[in-house]
Amino acid sequence: METLALPTVRDEDWRYADFAALEGLAPEAFGVWQDITLAPGETRLKALVLGGAGPELHRIRLTLGEGARAELFAANLGDDYTRVEVEVRLAQGAHFEFGGVTIGGGVATREFVTRVIHAEPEATSHQVIRAVHWGTATGNFLGRIEVARDAQKTDAAQDFKGLILERGASTNAKPELEIFADDVKCAHGAAIGQLDETARFYMAARGIPPETARKLLVRAFIADAFVALGDKAEHDRLLEAALGVLGDAA
Amino acid sequence: MPAAKDPMLQIDNLHATVGGTPILDGLSLTVNAGEVHAIMGPNGAGKSTLAYVLGGRPGYDVTAGSVRFAGEDLLALDPHERAAAGLFLGFQYPVEIPGVSGMQFLREALNAQRKTHGQEPLSGGDFLKLAREKAALLRMDAEMLKRPVNVGFSGGEKKRFEMVQMGILDPGFAVLDETDSGLDIDALRIVGDGINAIMRQKAGGPDKGVLLITHYQRLLDYVRPDVVHVLSKGRIVKSGGPELAHLLEEQGYEAVAA
Ligand SMILES: Nc1ncnc2c1ncn2[C@@H]1O[C@H](COP(=O)(O)OP(=O)(O)O)[C@@H](O)[C@H]1O
Ligand SMILES: [Mg+2]
Numbered sequence A: 001m002e003t004l005a006l007p008t009v010r011d012e013d014w015r016y017a018d019f020a021a022l023e024g025l026a027p028e029a030f031g032v033w034q035d036i037t038l039a040p041g042e043t044r045l046k047a048l049v050l051g052g053a054g055p056e057l058h059r060i061r062l063t064l065g066e067g068a069r070a071e072l073f074a075a076n077l078g079d080d081y082t083r084v085e086v087e088v089r090l091a092q093g094a095h096f097e098f099g100g101v102t103i104g105g106g107v108a109t110r111e112f113v114t115r116v117i118h119a120e121p122e123a124t125s126h127q128v129i130r131a132v133h134w135g136t137a138t139g140n141f142l143g144r145i146e147v148a149r150d151a152q153k154t155d156a157a158q159d160f161k162g163l164i165l166e167r168g169a170s171t172n173a174k175p176e177l178e179i180f181a182d183d184v185k186c187a188h189g190a191a192i193g194q195l196d197e198t199a200r201f202y203m204a205a206r207g208i209p210p211e212t213a214r215k216l217l218v219r220a221f222i223a224d225a226f227v228a229l230g231d232k233a234e235h236d237r238l239l240e241a242a243l244g245v246l247g248d249a250a
Numbered sequence B: 001m002p003a004a005k006d007p008m009l010q011i012d013n014l015h016a017t018v019g020g021t022p023i024l025d026g027l028s029l030t031v032n033a034g035e036v037h038a039i040m041g042p043n044g045a046g047k048s049t050l051a052y053v054l055g056g057r058p059g060y061d062v063t064a065g066s067v068r069f070a071g072e073d074l075l076a077l078d079p080h081e082r083a084a085a086g087l088f089l090g091f092q093y094p095v096e097i098p099g100v101s102g103m104q105f106l107r108e109a110l111n112a113q114r115k116t117h118g119q120e121p122l123s124g125g126d127f128l129k130l131a132r133e134k135a136a137l138l139r140m141d142a143e144m145l146k147r148p149v150n151v152g153f154s155g156g157e158k159k160r161f162e163m164v165q166m167g168i169l170d171p172g173f174a175v176l177d178e179t180d181s182g183l184d185i186d187a188l189r190i191v192g193d194g195i196n197a198i199m200r201q202k203a204g205g206p207d208k209g210v211l212l213i214t215h216y217q218r219l220l221d222y223v224r225p226d227v228v229h230v231l232s233k234g235r236i237v238k239s240g241g242p243e244l245a246h247l248l249e250e251q252g253y254e255a256v257a258a
Helices: A027-031 A197-205 A210-226 A232-248 B047-055 B079-084 B102-116 B124-137 B142-146 B155-169 B185-199 B243-257
Strands: A034-038 A043-050 A056-064 A069-076 A082-090 A095-104 A109-118 A124-133 A138-147 A154-164 A170-179 A184-193 B007-018 B021-032 B036-040 B060-069 B087-090 B097-101 B173-177 B209-213 B227-232 B235-240
Touching (some): A034 A069, A043 A056, A043 A082, A082 A095, A109 A124, A124 A170, A154 A210, A197 A210, A197 B079, A197 B097, A197 B102, A210 A232, A210 B102, B007 B047, B007 B209, B036 B243, B047 B060, B047 B079, B047 B173, B079 B102
Parallel strands (some): A056 A082, A069 A095, A082 A109
């Protein structure tokens, strides 16, 4: 049985969390992990729309056998603190695909925290995270990649981009790489920006109203996170859910 | 007997600043329905500034003067409302929009304009037909409209695509900012023919007008202007007939506009 040590602001993985909101959660909530094991060669897809009216903590632990493939996509759009934590352990030749979007306004913090463990050689992981915020909301991505000593030919990539729609909103990205093998590829990128004013004027000059222009640009921005989601119905469900909350943006 | 012409675009004593710097300095100009006016002038004269001010670009502020368009106060309208009112701005530097396809962009634009006029949105099939027709008019492969707006287009392709957009949106008035730059000889003719096909009065069709901003006289061989203006230091310093363009080409701006 796991002993429950409640997180504190000194824990690296919790540094951007909203501790006031966390007080609304029962202590037991912190020990709950959803454990999923993929057999060698198995492929599994999970597409989630997460976030409600109160604080939420979602913790998923994936263990992938040799050559297995896990695809996880999530739209994180709660009205309150919503944290999605994913821990992945990859055996030889396994692949982890992750696409995540945090989107929303208000005052809430929404975050993805991933820990991808390349335990054996030739495993690959690919993570694309997009954050779109307004009001005084915050979107975070804390991505840790661990490459074990003999996990040669690891290929791990993570890409984060934040889009701030209003002054006052913010995003944080914290990549963390722990690499103990020498023949590995680890790519990570993080960028934060605002809507392209020139593109907005170009659209307006063609008759597209500002709200529609913003929606088209935000759709293009977050679409990156879901391009690898091959199931069209699930793809559209996540994209529309994410764009659905844009309606109340200023 | 020719009917009395109505002014379509009436610019009076326009002063404008860009990022706080005065650029337009008392510019006046009237384009009547059915007319094509050319504006020529040296680099930095304020030609693009005029185009952006007419389009309502943020950061381009009118400090004095007025602009009436089809009887309305143009400057009181938001940029997208100006487009819906029938004003088309052909960009000197068309903008790339990654992740938004040309089809999606133009369909949103056309349907937004139609909505303003109380018209039903065009169906996907009807829109595709229209887009193909206008792409063909400009000899552009309609497949290119499926790509993200202007992304990876050559300079010439971007200018042709501007004219495809104009064809699809079918405006009453076009301000074309150096649409001829970046075009080779063949493309220049295709674009010139395209402008005539889209913007010249058709029998029984609505009144149209064009303000053609250009550096060179060569586009004017295809799109014959009724009036040529010379813009220098933010104001019109000389106006004349098509022969003025030739004179400018031969003698240069300084000699002609002095
Ligand atoms: N964003 C800007 N901020 C300040 N000055 C500008 C800006 N854009 C253009 N200008 C200046 O305004 C003047 C007119 O520019 P522009 O209208 O582009 O000229 P043209 O199109 O005739 O070559 C130039 O002196 C240019 O340097
Ligand atoms: Mg210019």
